Amino acid sequence: SVTQCYSLLRFKPFRCRLLPAQRKYMRSPLIPEMATQEVQLNETLAHLKTESETLKSKLEEERAKLHDVELHQVAEKVEGLGQFVMKTRRTLKGHGNKVLCMDWCKDKRRIVSSSQDGKVIVWDAFTTNKEHAVTMPCTWVMACAYAPSGCAVACGGLDNKCSVYPLSLDKNENLAAKKKSVAMHTNYLSACSFTNSDMQILTSSGDGTCALWDVESGQLLQSFHGHAADVLCLDLAPSETGNTFVSGGCDKKANVWDMRSGQCIQSFETHESDINSVRYYPSGDAFASGSDDATCRLYDLRADREVAIYSKESIIFGVSSVDFSLSGRLLFGGYNDYTINVWDVLKGTRVSILFGHENRVSTLRVSPDGTAFCTGSWDHTLRVRAICSLI
Amino acid sequence: MTINTLAKGGSVFIILIVAMQDPDMGMKMRNQRLLITVIPMVKGVEFLLWFLTEALHVVLRPDETPYPIYLAKKNIRKQGERWNMKGYSLLHKRINHTWDFVVMQAREQLRASKQRRKADRIVLECQEQAYWLINRPPRGKNIYNLDPRCTTALNVYDSLLCVHLCFRPFCLQIETSKRALGRNRVKSSICLESFTKYSEQYQNHDPIMQGCLPSNPWISDDTAHWTMNSEMVPVPTRLRVERWSFSFMELLNDVMGRKEFMTYLEKEFSAENLCFWQACEDIRHGESSKIIEKVEEVYKNFLAPGAARWVNIDSKTMDKTLEGIKHPHRFVMDDAQMHIYFLMKKDSYPRYLKSELYKNMLAKAIVPQETKKSVFPFMRRQRHASPSPAQAASQTPPEGGRAKGAGQAGTNSAVQQN
Numbered sequence: 026s027v028t029q030c031y032s033l034l035r036f037k038p039f040r041c042r043l044l045p046a047q048r049k050y051m052r053s054p055l056i057p058e059m060a061t062q063e064v065q066l067n068e069t070l071a072h073l074k075t076e077s078e079t080l081k082s083k084l085e086e087e088r089a090k091l092h093d094v095e096l097h098q099v100a101e102k103v104e105g106l107g108q109f110v111m112k113t114r115r116t117l118k119g120h121g122n123k124v125l126c127m128d129w130c131k132d133k134r135r136i137v138s139s140s141q142d143g144k145v146i147v148w149d150a151f152t153t154n155k156e157h158a159v160t161m162p163c164t165w166v167m168a169c170a171y172a173p174s175g176c177a178v179a180c181g182g183l184d185n186k187c188s189v190y191p192l193s194l195d196k197n198e199n200l201a202a203k204k205k206s207v208a209m210h211t212n213y214l215s216a217c218s219f220t221n222s223d224m225q226i227l228t229s230s231g232d233g234t235c236a237l238w239d240v241e242s243g244q245l246l247q248s249f250h251g252h253a254a255d256v257l258c259l260d261l262a263p264s265e266t267g268n269t270f271v272s273g274g275c276d277k278k279a280n281v282w283d284m285r286s287g288q289c290i291q292s293f294e295t296h297e298s299d300i301n302s303v304r305y306y307p308s309g310d311a312f313a314s315g316s317d318d319a320t321c322r323l324y325d326l327r328a329d330r331e332v333a334i335y336s337k338e339s340i341i342f343g344v345s346s347v348d349f350s351l352s353g354r355l356l357f358g359g360y361n362d363y364t365i366n367v368w369d370v371l372k373g374t375r376v377s378i379l380f381g382h383e384n385r386v387s388t389l390r391v392s393p394d395g396t397a398f399c400t401g402s403w404d405h406t407l408r409v410r411a412i413c414s415l416i
Numbered sequence: 417m418t419i420n421t422l423a424k425g426g427s428v429f430i431i432l433i434v435a436m437q438d439p440d441m442g443m444k445m446r447n448q449r450l451l452i453t454v455i456p457m458v459k460g461v462e463f464l465l466w467f468l469t470e471a472l473h474v475v476l477r478p479d480e481t482p483y484p485i486y487l488a489k490k491n492i493r494k495q496g497e498r499w500n501m502k503g504y505s506l507l508h509k510r511i512n513h514t515w516d517f518v519v520m521q522a523r524e525q526l527r528a529s530k531q532r533r534k535a536d537r538i539v540l541e542c543q544e545q546a547y548w549l550i551n552r553p554p555r556g557k558n559i560y561n562l563d564p565r566c567t568t569a570l571n572v573y574d575s576l577l578c579v580h581l582c583f584r585p586f587c588l589q590i591e592t593s594k595r596a597l598g599r600n601r602v603k604s605s606i607c608l609e610s611f612t613k614y615s616e617q618y619q620n621h622d623p624i625m626q627g628c629l630p631s632n633p634w635i636s637d638d639t640a641h642w643t644m645n646s647e648m649v650p651v652p653t654r655l656r657v658e659r660w661s662f663s664f665m666e667l668l669n670d671v672m673g674r675k676e677f678m679t680y681l682e683k684e685f686s687a688e689n690l691c692f693w694q695a696c697e698d699i700r701h702g703e704s705s706k707i708i709e710k711v712e713e714v715y716k717n718f719l720a721p722g723a724a725r726w727v728n729i730d731s732k733t734m735d736k737t738l739e740g741i742k743h744p745h746r747f748v749m750d751d752a753q754m755h756i757y758f759l760m761k762k763d764s765y766p767r768y769l770k771s772e773l774y775k776n777m778l779a780k781a782i783v784p785q786e787t788k789k790s791v792f793p794f795m796r797r798q799r800h801a802s803p804s805p806a807q808a809a810s811q812t813p814p815e816g817g818r819a820k821g822a823g824q825a826g827t828n829s830a831v832q833q834n
Contacts, residue, residue, distance in 0.1 A: 073586040080593035087597060092604045099608040103615070106625075114634045132805055133642060134633075151633065152799045175805025192806040222701035239704045244449055246746075251592060253585050265665050265757070280592075285747055289592045291599070308614050310607070327602040352618035352625055353611070371612060396623040396641070397634045411634040412624050 081294075088330040096323070096333045100371035106354070111367075113381050114397065115409040117148055119155055124401035125182075126216075126388050130171045133394045137178045138407055139166035145180045147192065150399065150409050159190055159200045168217040168228070179207070179226055181214035187228050189240055208238045215257045220284075227270060227284075229256040235272050237284060249282050251289040258302045264309040271312050273300030279314050279324065293324050295331045302346040306370075307353045313370075315344030321358050321368065335368040337375060346388050351395030359386030359400055381408055436466070452745040486544065488522035617662060621655055629653075629784040636787060637799050644784060647671045654781040661769050664761040676777060680768045688725035689756050689764070692718045696753035700746055711744035719752075729755050 122142035129136055134151040143164045147157040163184035170179045172189075181187035187208035190200050208214065212231035219226055220237075225246065229235045235249040235256055254275035262269045269290065273279045279300055281291040298317035305312045311325045311332070320336040321344055335356060342362035349356055355376065356368040365379040365386060384403035391398040397411040436442050436458065443466045448457040529537055620626050633639050644653055652672055660667040660676075667673040674690075681687040695718070699710045718727045719737065729737070733751050740748040768774055 070583065070586075073583055073590070077586045077589045077593065080590055080597070084593055084596050088601065091601050094605045094608060096608050096611070099605070100612060103612055130805065132802070134802065135804070149801060149804075151639070152801050154801065156804060177806075192804070194804060194807045220701065221697075224701055224703050241703045241705060244704065246449075246451075251588050263665075285750075288595070289588075291596060292592050306611070306614075307618070308610070310610060325604070325607045328604050328607040329596070329599060329601045330604075332604065332608060350622055350624045352615050352622035354615040354619065354622065354625060371615060391624075394623065394642075394645070395621075396628060396632050398624075409634060411632050412627070413635060 088328075091328065092330060096371065097373045100373075103371055105372065106369055106376050109377065110413045111377065111379055111410045112413045113408045113410050115150055115153055117150060117153055117407040117409070118405070119146055119148075120144060120405045120407075122405060123384070123403040124387060124405060124407055125165065125167050126169045126180075127390060127399060127401045127407060128169055128171045128178075129390055129392050129399070130175050131173055131393055132175055133392050133396065135171070135175065136399060136407070137169050137171050137180075138388075138401055139169040139180050139182070140405070141165050145169055145178065145190075147178060148407075150407075157192055157200060159204075161188075165213070168214050170217050170219055170226075172219050172223040173221065174223050177223060179217050179219065181208065181217060181228070183213050185210045185213060185230070187214050187217045187226060187238070189226070205240070205243070207240050207243050208236060209243075210234070210236070212255070215255065216259050218259060218261055220261060227259060227261065229259045229272055229274075231255040233274070235259060235270075235282065247284060247287045249280075249287055249289070251280055251282075251292070252276050252278060255299075257299060260303050260305050260312065262305055262309050263307065271303045271305065273303040273314055273316075275299040277316075279303055279312070281312075281326065291326065291329060293331060295322060296320070298343070301344060304348050307349055307351065313347050313349065313356055315347040315358050317343035319343055319360075321347055321356060323356075323370065333370070333373055335366075335373060335375075340366065342385075345386055346390075348389055348391045348398065350391060350398075357389055357391065357398055359389040359402075361385040363402070365389065365400060379410065382406070432467070436463075442466075451747070452743055485521045485525065488519050489526055492519075492522055492526060621659060627786075629655075629786055631787040638787065639800060639802070640784070640787070644782070648675075651780060651782050652777070654778070654783045657774075657778045657781045660774075664765045667765065667768075676773065677765075677768055680771060680773050681764060683773075684764065684767075686764060688718065688727050689760050691725060692727045693753060693756050693760070696749040696756075699749055700753075704746070707746055708744050711741055711748060714749065715741055727752075727756055728759075 117136070117138070120138065120140040120142070121144065122140050124138055124140045127136055127138040134149060135156070136148045136150045137145065138148070139145045139161075141164055143161040143166060145159045145161060145166055146155055148155055157178075159178075159180075161180065161182070161184065163182055166180050166182040168179075168181050168187070172178065175192075177189050177191045179187055179189045186206050189205045189207050191203050191205075193200060193203065207226055208217070208228045210228065210230035210232050212233075214228055214230050216229045217226055224240050226238045226240055227235065228238065233250070233252045233254060233256060235252075236245055237247040237249075238244065239246055249272070252272065252274040256272050256274040259270055259272040262271070268284050269281055270284060271279055271281045277294055277296045277298060277300060279293045279296075280289045282288065283290050296314065296316040296318055297320075300314050300316045302315040303312055304314075306323070310327060311323055313321055313323050315321045319340050319342060320334050322331050322335070323333040324330065325332045335358070340360065340362075342360050344358045344360055346359045347356060349370070354370055356370050358366045358368065360366060363380070363382050363385055366375055367377040367379065368374070369376050382400065382402040382404050386400050386402050388401040389398065397409050399407055399409045401407045437445060437456075443458050443462060445456050445458055447454050529540065532540070623632055628641050630640050630644075631638055633641050643649075645656060648671065656670065656672075660670060660673045667677055678687060678690050681690055692714070695710070695714045699707060699714065702710065717723055717725050719729075719734070719741075720726075729752050733755050737749065737752045
């Protein structure tokens with residue numbers, strides 16, 4: 026009803042731009058009685074709802090028509106994986122509170138991590154030395170990213186902004202002095218990532234939008250609307266033309282976007298709860314998602330549907346982050362029950378379960394050359410693990 | 417067009433749009449750049465707040481001072497008659513959402529008046545009181561005394577609000593679904609087969625699945641693996657050269673592979689294709705401020721008739737690109753770039769893989785010996801630090817935007833610039 030709209034005012038500031046579908050419904054005259062107009066608006070809303078639902082179920086029908094085989098059936102002829110032993114090879118201690126996010130540098134050994142106490146630390150994970158440390162003016166730094174050149178890091182969180190810090194090796198220089206505010210959202214920053222260069226950043230936010238920014242000028246290059254709730258994660262596609270990315274949100278949807286036009290190209294809604302993490306399959310033809318519903322799922326972009334679910338009855342805690350091994354055969358998932366589950370992507374079975382953290386695993390990334398993977402946890406530490414032996 | 421002239425007979429919308437941009441009572445307008453156009457923009461919330469507070473009170477009633485502010489002032493000074501107090505509380509209920517603004521305005525006006533000379537202040541107060549005695553809303557009736565145009569405006573506001581907050585998510589969903597229904601889909605059996613193929617092809621290259629030679633640095637603390645695979649080495653490893661044959665993207669993503677491919681193209685006299693592609697990448701991912709000059713350069717070198725390194729693009733794409741160059745933006749070269757990319761991928765790349773250059777590279781590529789696990793596993797090697805990419809970059813100033821490649825590693829700190 027009309028009065029409900031007033032309470033919604035607080036949550037979503039949209040730009041004043043009418044879509045074709047909206048223009049259709051604005052034909053109503055401007056000077057009716059208040060009462061009849063309210064009825065008219067409610068009717069229109071109901072009409073829109075049913076149209077949306079009908080289209081969605083039609084889409085599901087179309088998708089199902091071409092689904093002639095399951096992934097694990099195709100994978101029957103593939104050799105099974107043996108047991109393998111993964112050991113923690115480095116433990117990075119230094120954060121004073123929950124580690125929320127981390128990212129690898131392209132040099133395969135450096136890491137940037139951010140935590141709840143507002144600290145962002147750059148480590149040489151190989152030697153476990155801390156190389157840089159910045160204290161952000163806000164707590165809960167939920168997003169951090171390493172620039173492709175290795176010369177800067179981006180981070181943000183409850184300050185609703187994404188800031189870029191150029192990394193200086195002058196010990197006397199205060200990194201915070203050179204800080205550059207790039208992105209501005211109207212709610213917390215949940216994830217950020219540099220695109221192919223240091224010059225552009227992609228962000229996602231609790232305000233329900235994603236945005237592409239020019240680092241140099243801080244200008245908004247493109248914004249992406251379509252999520253109905255907080256957007257929690259994003260990942261850039263490793264495609265030839267390099268123009269798409271996927272985002273996951275609290276509306277249980279994973280959306281694939283065209284960076285140039287700002288349009289949502291594909292949308293998948295099969296999860297039963299918030300999607301905390303999305304990651305592309307190395308070939309770029311699919312992506313995996315991890316959600317609070319304790320499952321990881323694989324979505325194929327050409328088949329335009331979900332093709333695998335990675336779950337077990339014994340796993341009841343949500344997945345906070347997922348990543349693939351270099352060949353895409355293994356999917357690592359960090360869970361809120363302090364463990365890491367390793368899945369065989371093709372066969373759909375769990376290959377291994379890893380312990381070690383003393384609190385929930387909040388972030389997980391495989392290194393750029395696939396030699397190891399790093400997890401960050403609410404137990405204030407980061408752990409780098411590698412395979413010790415293959416049995 | 418001033419507000420006053422419009423107020424007599426203009427439509428509500430025109431009045432609002434003009435008022436929004438008024439320097440005194442309007443809104444803070446921002447410019448938003450969408451690719452190549454610049455449009456004036458206001459935030460939705462700000463517009464609604466402005467509408468409720470200033471527009472309704474001031475803009476659509478240009479000749480009158482808001483009555484509620486007057487009442488609020490009286491209340492603050494505690495001089496209201498009983499009639500006014502009743503009206504005041506009714507008014508509060510009626511315009512609940514603008515109450516804070518009203519009280520704030522009243523306080524401001526009171527504060528400003530305190531700064532006037534006492535004589536002036538008394539005169540003004542008498543005038544104000546007299547004015548409202550004459551013009552105050554009639555007893556018991558519509559306290560706010562809304563102009564019928566305001567009622568219309570409120571309805572318009574309500575419907576705008578509805579449309580945006582309630583309708584918009586559904587409208588977006590409907591558009592997305594319609595677009596999705598129009599997509600081409602591929603059968604599952606074909607798609608899923610590609611996953612098994614990909615995993616098989618890359619299995620040997622996946623250190624987690626197959627280990628890495630000579631050893632995994634994280635296990636053995638020996639960075640030889642990284643040193644051998646750093647960006648530019650005299651002799652690359654066999655796995656690395658093999659990977660160049662998996663896809664064109666793999667070849668281009670590896671700095672060394674790209675250099676080899678360039679050498680091959682030079683022999684074929686088609687090196688301008690790769691140069692053009694790299695220049696377009698630089699435009700797409702580089703600084704916004706340099707776009708115009710970069711586009712100029714590319715036009716001069718690759719597209720202008722008689723250019724030194726003229727690239728062969730079909731006439732339709734060429735016309736479209738030349739037209740776009742008149743108003744250069746980040747994506748102006750996209751079509752041309754894609755044309756050249758696929759030209760290289762379908763033609764030059766397969767021939768490169770069959771060429772002597774590649775075969776020689778593959779033949780002389782090294783296969784590192786696996787390091788025997790040390791007899792005393794508890795004796796840890798010393799872990800050497802490596803120069804930070806930030807340091808290497810500060811010694812040789814980095815070119816804007818270049819980022820592809822395997823990155824620095826191990827003891828090789830030379831930064832190669834394209």
